[in-house]
Amino acid sequence: MTIQAPAGRPAAPTPGHATPLPLRREGPAKLTGQALYTDDLVFPGAWYGATIRSTVPHARLLAIELDPAFDWGRVAVVTADDIAGRNVVASIAEDQPILVPVGGEIRHQAEPVVLLAAADRDTLREARRLVSLRTEPLPPVFDPLASTVVFAHHALVKGDVEAALAADGVVVVEATYRVGHQEQLYIENNAMIAIPRGDGGMTVHGSLQCPFYVHRALRTGLGLDDAHAQVVQAETGGGFGGKEEYPSMIALHAALLARRTGRPVRMIYDRHEDLAATTKRHPAVIRHRTGVRRDGTIVAQDIELVLDGGAYTTLTPVVLSRATIHAGGPYDVPNVRIRSRAVATNTPPNGAFRGFGAPQAEFAAEMQVGRCAEAIGMSPLEIRRRNAYRAAGVTPTGQVLHDDAAALEVLERAAEASEFDWVRARTAAERAGRGPRARTARGIGLALGWHGAGFTGSGEAKMGSVASIELTGDGRIRILTASTEMGQGTKTIFPQLVAAELGVDPDDVEMAPQDTSLVPDSGPTVASRTAMVVGGLLVHAARRLKADVEGRTGRPFELSWRDDARDHGPTRIDERFSPYPGRSFDDATYSGDAYPAFGWAAAVAEVEVDLDTAEVTVLSVVAVDDVGRAIHPVLCEGQVEGGTLQAVGYATIEEIKLVDGRYLNDRLQTYLIPTSLDAPRIETILVEAPFEDAPHGAKGVGELPMDVGAPAVVAAIHDATGAWIDDLPASPERIIAALAGIAPPGPPGMSTVSAP
Amino acid sequence: MTYRLVVNGEPAEVGVPGMRRLLDVLREDLGLTGTKEGCGEGECGACTVLVDGEVVVSCLVPVCQVDGSVVRTVEGLAVAGGSALAPLQAAFLEAGGAQCGICTPGMLMAADAFLAAGAEPTDDAIRGAIAGNLCRCTGYTKIVDAIRLAAERRQAGAGAA
Amino acid sequence: MHVEPPVGSPRSLEEAYGLLASAPHRPLAGGTDMLVQLTGELGPAPERVLDLWRLDELRGIRVEGGALEVGALTTHAQIRRSEACAAHAPTLVAAVATIGAAQIQNRGTIGGNVMNASPAGDTLPVLLALDAVLVAGGPRGERSIPAVGFWPAYRSTALAPDELLLRVRIPIVDGRRQAFRKVGTRRAQAISKVVLAAAWRRDPAWRDVRIAFGSVAATPIRATAAEAALEGAPPTAASIDRAVAALLAELRPIDDVRSTAAYRLEVSGRILRRLLEDAS
Structure with missing residues (x-):
């Protein structure tokens, strides 16, 4: 049964976009329940897999004990001894084991130790209870500031910070900000199914962002060559960074069990396991010392940033890199010193989540700018106007900004659309006239942000991604990339971009499945790089294909491609990334063009605070985002709206408390995200300041809104109540503590130790 | 035990333990995988279906409690023998109400019940109707837009008829 | 990873009491709390379940003898729609409106909320404030227990294992x-x-x-x-x-x-x- 979208009913055309926008390509399948996510896939004879994890934060594993009363012949048991390849989950560093070996070190609660599989769930459930781990406890480290294990560190220096802070007429503002964990909370849990092949190879179907990351992990852990490892993305129910690295672990687990049993093995996490074990946004402690003159000029920023990486390296060094470069916010300050480090604690490893270090850093930076404005009696809008980057501005890595530095444009658009000055005057008057028994208080807050588009530094140049277009012998146009669709619209905008170049209808352009045996490695689907980098490669490839066909046929592509395929046979164009001209980054000196371009964002939030309970209602957010070029404005707005609500959740209610390094909020009853009734009215304004070196001008959109939502909301809480909340989330507990002087909750993200 | 239900207009008979979750009966015994599991504890709404016209989370309903009931799932929404999107589904497609799609089946069922109740499609009423359905992609904006669009078309259609 | 314990589905209260007398069962109302426990991760899953859902005699809202009576199997949605509840127990209506969302309110019952005995149960403070009486039944007949003594300790109730909660009585008080x-x-x-x-x-x-x-x-x-x-x-x-x-x-x-x-x-x-x- 194939369900077609209703004919002749295109999406509403958007001003400035002449042609009707294509509808979401896989939309009909998703809307009818036909789209197949991993848990929907049926493999006859498949067994069910489960993971036995440590329940202590730090220990030596002495023994794995199986209850002898149980018939273990009914169950497949896999330990570290059964790993044919190397016992590491391939990533930046190779420190994380697939399974902790006996004699090895357990570094966090939820660390995988034993794998089980059984033909039915009842047997599996019974067997799980009969495995026990004997361990010898080791002292855990939970305080990132006390940790001596450093995954990575940086120091960025520009000008002379100490001299600038000591200068006459400079007001020095100091504060320390702390943010906790945040869970991606894709609604589809992590899931992988491994199918052993007759040739000794392994095929894995799963929910994932980065097929070739999983592919590499399988090769390393199973000792397979390229051809014997195959990774196929199933329909994926959200990722947000959370399916960037942990899928490699799950795929390895499923594959080890599949190899042991000779059968397909389903490793489908439930929500509790997904929350308890998979990566979160890094907690951070960020100290700012800022020098500002009375005229609003920020003359110096001294910033110390510490990320809590959790127990293993994972992607932490790259997250730290982005956090470091973004730590000062989008402001041109002559004297800057940013010292940063990422450290280990005995908590589950933290990893990628939309924004990738920038939301933590920019929350602190924006709150600090707000504090500076207050210190000199200037409006939060005006101080940003005075200091925001302009074209030719120079970043702390020495990157000179181009004409697309749209900070002022997004700022002014946001201020105008939200009537910021007028509303703020009104909230100030309300605050001044407020009686002691007022019930509620309104506030408005503003934040400005920037987000480096694509990979940091030399990452893209080193990766050398490939994207391909094929004109098949039977006259089909096919896109081959590893870029995954997880809701953001890859499968819609790629055909749209290619069709526009070729002069054909988007429906004439097919997308090959994200299967590592079919598509080239076009890099991971992360860092808001899909539209900008891979989309750009496809535009170039389409131009080459068009030129080839038109050169052969002498007729326009749209009139001749089927004939060309018939007469000439298939044509395949492989387009490999080459660095954008004139942009380079030196890893050794950590200087140069950290990103090909920056996207710019501003948000204005209005809140109402209940003065009895400090419950916060976020009433509205105006989100203005410079995306270079909005290829598909409807999908683009969808990214901004979704990212903005994730930022609102980060600001207000999303929190993980830990005891002994274990997450207490490990169910959906306790880890809460905003519902439709909590979501503000979001007004999205897309700004297009094109990235001149991308053929289509796009800079990426996914992460931008995540950087500015939280500081805008917390600034609004300050406007309403007068209280600066320096820790995220700005929960009612923290607000009441600030207003009433009662005991505040502990620092976010840091584990307490249970009483003995 | 054998339980008899009517699922999307078709009679179905399953011989399963009475405490099996309706969600598992739909997905595993009847092969209707359109209904999704997001949390298994009634918090996310991804497994929302209609039982005798009322929205329920099928992860919290044992099959013994729906013996003899009429169940509607996302697979039952499409029209013209399943070959065309229903107006509600079309509105989601046009407005951009589905992104990753995993909350979509449950969201559609909650929206379908809202439309069937015929309430005025105000922003607050729509948001209230889907408050039990979590979405992490959209910020709910385009979902609310889609439901309003479907409700307005329905009203216009009813007015014209 | 859910267990599927055996379940009895009585058609009458007498039959239900008989099953309860024969072996320990955990009574099941709308399922919104118990089904979460079938994973066995939040405490032991029930060994045997007694499904009350067919006992229509436990449903309904009426005003009788100077009291508002709400059957134990009355759903939160039914309470929200009830004019009698709005007139005599608006706080009960307000409380059930905050429980979950529509999906939960369509299945969750007041009896379930009372018997789940969570310290966070939203209707329980209302029942305390309104001097409600909880009417239980069992092999020894019916008895009435004031709300104020109904939850003696964490997650426990005053009912014996062979008793069922039948209804909640809220006295109607002029001027309250x-x-x-x-x-x-x-x-x-x-x-x-x-x-x-x-x-x-x-x-x-x-x-x-x-x-x-x-x-x-x-x-x-x-x-x-x-x-x-x-x-x-x-x-x-x-x-x-x-x-x-x-x-x-x-x-x-x-x-x-x-x-x-x-x-x-x-x-x-x-x-x-x-x-x-x-x-x-």
């Missing part, structure tokens, strides 16, 4: 006023941090004051010291101050995953003060 306030983490689908339900009369002094809280102790509780501070006192700022001070002295909330002791104590005092000021 009532108020409800839930403080949760978000605006829907939230388990409470603090719940307050109160009832009183004024002549104009405070009379028959009932102040009940949820989520601030191991069980839902009456704030008897705060009640006593008000009883018979004039509705003045001073009496409100005394009541709030008494409350702060008698509550001993704890830190948990949802909130902190300090917040719960401070906010309990604040919402009580607000409620009393509004009532003055």
